[in-house]
Amino acid sequence: MSRQVTQTKTRRATPARITAVDTYDIRFPTSHRLEGSDAMHSDPDYSAAYVIIRTDAANSPEGHGFCFTIGRGNEVEVAAIDALRPLVIGRSLDEIFDDLGGFYGILVGDSQLRWLGPEKGVIHMAVAAVVNAVWDLHAKREGKPLWKLLSDLTPEQIVALLDFRYLTDALTPDEALDILRRALPGKAERESRLHADGYPAYTTSPGWLGYSDDRLAALAGGAVADGFTQIKIKVGGELADDIRRCRITRQVIGPDFRMALDANQRWDVAEAIEWTGRLAEFAPYWIEEPTSPDDILGHAAIRRAVAPVKVATGEHAANRVIFKQLLQAGAIDILQLDACRVGGVNENLAILLLAAKFGIPVCPHAGGLGLCELVQHLAMFDYLAVSGTLQDRTLEYVDHLHEHFADPVVIRKGRYAAPTVPGFGATMRPESRRAYTYPHGSAWDRAPAGDVHPGEASE
């Protein structure tokens, strides 16, 4: 830590600035193994529109961040990050780190770029990549993992990071302060427990729709043995398949182990109610993304009809306004935030506070490419400084592509170990970045034809 103190002093003396916002189109040809296959996304190539922020500070680390996509269109996200570059280049680090709430506001509030959302889809995910990269840089310079940096902030400092626009009918700054202050007692003790025991996790690895029954059974059994709290199965393709796969899973994991289902937006409201009802005999814990991620009232209707099966959603919820309404409408039992679909750390802090206000547990979305590495920091911050509890909390885990990150997640006995390396965990290993750069990295030269487009192939 002594080096860090020196750095901080140096930073105050010289006006260090951001000198580069470099983007990379990185794709993994995962589609040929059906990893990640679900009822709506049959052939994902897990990808990142990746950004590295560089500075002119002596010995300064870089800030790394990315948007997660599933292949085609990753270049559109890269273009969106490029469009944000003029808002970032040349700014001093002091100016940014002294007011990270203001910096976030500059990115989401640009009077021309906001038309592309507003605050949703491609442009908002690009904001997430840049905001998260700046937080990564900040945490590295402070010598702390992000969860620790955040949980060491005062309630007042945290509230200053949030954009309350469109939220005040559900959460005011004063209410946010109250929530954070109520969580102060016991924080040190929770941090000790986090270091000792880690954060509970569940696994989605067994349940991809493209996997065989044998593979499902073997992986489900392994998940129980490994100490996970829950398993998740993809559903929504064919009902007969879902019934068979739920039966197999339930037989393997026994009657008391939690089994969640994930429909990936497959159904209309009535269909979601009917289909979930047909799977109720297998006692699912939650049904995830039963319908459109935009359909607040639809989720509320489904929740009323399928109880005691819980309703979970959020990985595709576009922003805090959607989450606010899911909570106001009583539409969800479980809130599944994503580290880089909404506008990055700042907006996710607001979402954690909204969830706490409404008493709804947050079980973040992960998997994909690097999402576990990122979102663990937010879940741990929630435990230490917002909700103050692990009750009904569990963090998604998917066992692939971690080897490409400089500081991959560590899972012990089915739980996430608290990261100790400074930063936000987004840093990809340089050799992986090079090899999987699309379309000219070495991995794509030798990859199967995962990128050939259905439309092209048929011609």
Add this chain to the structure above:
Amino acid sequence: MSRQVTQTKTRRATPARITAVDTYDIRFPTSHRLEGSDAMHSDPDYSAAYVIIRTDAANSPEGHGFCFTIGRGNEVEVAAIDALRPLVIGRSLDEIFDDLGGFYGILVGDSQLRWLGPEKGVIHMAVAAVVNAVWDLHAKREGKPLWKLLSDLTPEQIVALLDFRYLTDALTPDEALDILRRALPGKAERESRLHADGYPAYTTSPGWLGYSDDRLAALAGGAVADGFTQIKIKVGGELADDIRRCRITRQVIGPDFRMALDANQRWDVAEAIEWTGRLAEFAPYWIEEPTSPDDILGHAAIRRAVAPVKVATGEHAANRVIFKQLLQAGAIDILQLDACRVGGVNENLAILLLAAKFGIPVCPHAGGLGLCELVQHLAMFDYLAVSGTLQDRTLEYVDHLHEHFADPVVIRKGRYAAPTVPGFGATMRPESRRAYTYPHGSAWDRAPAGDVHPGEASE
């Protein structure tokens, strides 16, 4: 029309295909004159991510379409249209025109690209540009303006164009058929009236936030004299300014002329209720975009509080699922669809039918660049084949940039004349396309520094 018949026969005999999907980044330096300025968008440069679809059919017209943006980020929309190209190139025109519902489904349903939305923001606006360009091509080949092509379809043909996914809890295919069949009687008579009298319009030209009081007064007086049904004023900057501008406008237009207000997403829920209340003495007809376009429950709360002032929104509503909920929640009095924010003609037909189901009038958003040229077709189709009425209908009109289009809208006595030229009206004049191509067109060479970014300028 005889040439058209021949073309149709030729089309059946040869497998004509789409050979090019060419994109253009076109921007108008409007920011230096404060046209389009509002409480959230202080300096728009009206822009189009423009697409031309070309075929190998002999003597075939081109299909033109675009996304409207307000400057920076237009290149991101161009990249998104480029990402759709492989889904379009090489397809036969017969295949597309025989099943335009299926073609729409291919664009919105791509298993990798949908991750960028789903069905919202940059990627969905790109779908709109391509879908609308294909409809433009179709209408040109059939020798009809789009409104006429659409209203000549049978109810069954129209229903086949729609994607009912996520809609069936509010609108089923059978209900849509019923609505369309109920509108059949009197259709020919309404078409005659449309040709004779045009479609009622209101004007936003006087009310931009950046205009002086004198200019506002002069333009407001002109709007009444010109025969428009309504005037619209931008609000939400400073309350004292809004009170003064509303007073001036009301004095000029008299007590009985409709005056709408537009806050362009400026407020939180409580603020919207309070601010609208402060302007109630000027008897506004509607308050438009009082808060976030994603906030269905917020709009419902505002509507309950500000009645009899009506609540209008929709130009930034991301898709049919948001519109469905605005209607289900009783959140709006006026539905303002946009021709190219949702997924183009197909999704807008669904939205028109949803509005009819709930008995809410559609008063489309227009202005911008070419939006009047497009959306008039949808409003006229609604009159002829869906709602069957002009009661409380009025179509936005803004008086700028029409001269850049091959077939600009015609306004007579404050009403839109029914277009007679085949197509969807999107075709920009080639010389304008060239001159305003960004950043190397001749208009940008001589333009003031409207593109210099605030962040860059301060360095």
